[in-house]
Amino acid sequence: MGRSPCCDKMGLKKGPWTSEEDQKLLAYIEEHGHGSWRSLPEKAGLHRCGKSCRLRWTNYLRPDIKRGKFNLQEEQTIIQLHALLGNRWSAIATHLPKRTDNEIKNYWNTHLKKRLVKMGIDPVTHKPKNETPLSSSLGGLSKNAATLSHMAQWESARLEAEARLARESKLLLYQTKVSSSSSSHHHLNITSSSSDHQQQHQLESPTSTVSFSEAKTEFVGSSSASTCLNMIKEAENDWISSTIHEFQGVEEGLTGLLLGGGDSLGRSFSADKNETAGETSGDCNNGYYEEDNKNYLDSIFSFVDPSPSDSTPLF
DNA sequence: AATGACGTCAACCGCAATGGA
DNA sequence: TTCCATTGCGGTTGACGTCAT
Numbered sequence: 342m343g344r345s346p347c348c349d350k351m352g353l354k355k356g357p358w359t360s361e362e363d364q365k366l367l368a369y370i371e372e373h374g375h376g377s378w379r380s381l382p383e384k385a386g387l388h389r390c391g392k393s394c395r396l397r398w399t400n401y402l403r404p405d406i407k408r409g410k411f412n413l414q415e416e417q418t419i420i421q422l423h424a425l426l427g428n429r430w431s432a433i434a435t436h437l438p439k440r441t442d443n444e445i446k447n448y449w450n451t452h453l454k455k456r457l458v459k460m461g462i463d464p465v466t467h468k469p470k471n472e473t474p475l476s477s478s479l480g481g482l483s484k485n486a487a488t489l490s491h492m493a494q495w496e497s498a499r500l501e502a503e504a505r506l507a508r509e510s511k512l513l514l515y516q517t518k519v520s521s522s523s524s525s526h527h528h529l530n531i532t533s534s535s536s537d538h539q540q541q542h543q544l545e546s547p548t549s550t551v552s553f554s555e556a557k558t559e560f561v562g563s564s565s566a567s568t569c570l571n572m573i574k575e576a577e578n579d580w581i582s583s584t585i586h587e588f589q590g591v592e593e594g595l596t597g598l599l600l601g602g603g604d605s606l607g608r609s610f611s612a613d614k615n616e617t618a619g620e621t622s623g624d625c626n627n628g629y630y631e632e633d634n635k636n637y638l639d640s641i642f643s644f645v646d647p648s649p650s651d652s653t654p655l656f
Numbered sequence: 657a658a659t660g661a662c663g664t665c666a667a668c669c670g671c672a673a674t675g676g677a
Numbered sequence: 678t679t680c681c682a683t684t685g686c687g688g689t690t691g692a693c694g695t696c697a698t
Contacts, residue, residue, distance in 0.1 A: 357666070357692080379683065395684075396667065431686060446687070447665050 354388045358397055362387055366394055367402050400443045407439030411448055419445060420453060424467040 354362075369385035375398060378391035387394060400406075411419070415437055422433045430442035430449075437445060454464040461469055 355668075377683080392669095392684085393667075399685095400666075428687065442686075443666080450688095451664055 352388065353382075353390050353393075355393070358401075362389070363397070363402060366397060370398060370402075400441045403441075405439060406441060408444075411440075411452075415440070416453065419449060420457075420467075423449065423453075423464075427465070 365385050365387055369381065373384070375381055375395070378395045381387075381391055381394050382389045385394070389397075418437060419433060422436060426432050428446075430446045434440055434442040434445050457464040457467070463469070
């Protein structure tokens with residue numbers, strides 16, 4: 342299997358994008374769609390490899406991207422989905438529609454992972470690092486863990502299929518719209534009837550300073566494609582909503598854990614005391630963390646096996 | 657004010673998956 | 678079925694900003 346030679350070509354620019362490059366890429370995609378990424382740079386007059394262009398588009402220039410701080414709901418969703426899916430960033434991103442996989446990955450690595458580690462939870466397994474005392478107190482942990490693992494595999498496969506469908510649908514939708522709006526050079530119209538609200542994103546690149554106030558994203562209808570997307574999105578949202586809802590069934594579980602997580606990211610929480618506890622007590626505050634860990638595990642295992650409560654089983 | 661440590665995140669690298677010929 | 682070009686994905690890097698000393 343040969344590697345793509347595009348990145349090996351000499352003379353291609355690398356590194357941060359300039360506003361001029363952003364404009365060129367944006368203008369080209371608005372008018373023609375991205376088509377083949379490999380041939381795009383030449384056609385768009387960019388001295389970049391196609392891969393670099395694709396990355397810049399998907400991670401930054403795309404109009405349907407929400408930037409800025411993650412809110413509590415998003416943080417919870419990421420942690421919950423990570424517990425299910427592991428480092429499947431693209432699958433996780435599917436359920437945070439306006440966030441890119443790269444952004445989620447970065448956020449996890451720089452914020453959420455550290456928070457879990459600080460609480461003595463293994464960010465890979467989402468289990469306490471020192472499992473022995475806690476697991477014995479919980480009882481049946483290994484059985485539950487196996488169940489969780491099995492379910493995660495099943496869900497993982499399902500999510501992949503869903504993500505693929507959603508991607509294909511979005512692509513179809515976008516291409517349809519681009520071809521029908523070729524007269525507009527500065528207004529990028531993307532249609533999605535699944536979106537209740539029309540949003541105008543004003544994005545400002547930390548690298549370049551291109552303003553997207555002109556790249557108005559207007560969601561107008563392309564009926565068949567949008568209907569298709571709608572259906573997929575509704576099904577997806579139904580599932581993820583019920584899943585997250587189940588997951589959050591033990592309210593003091595993850596939510597409590599997050600609220601009590603307390604590190605520099607406590608910015609979104611009013612958790613001064615917890616921050617103090619987390620940072621000043623170091624690894625000594627075992628009682629505090631054990632309680633958190635138990636809540637955390639409770640939330641996961643309630644999700645896996647809700648039988649003790651009156652929750653409806655998911656499967 | 658200087659500088660070193662640390663945190664953040666855009667961008668790159670390279671492998672895997674996919675799809676068309 | 679096989680080969681190969683292309684795309685997707687996740688891990689990693691490095692530039693830049695901020696904070697601490």
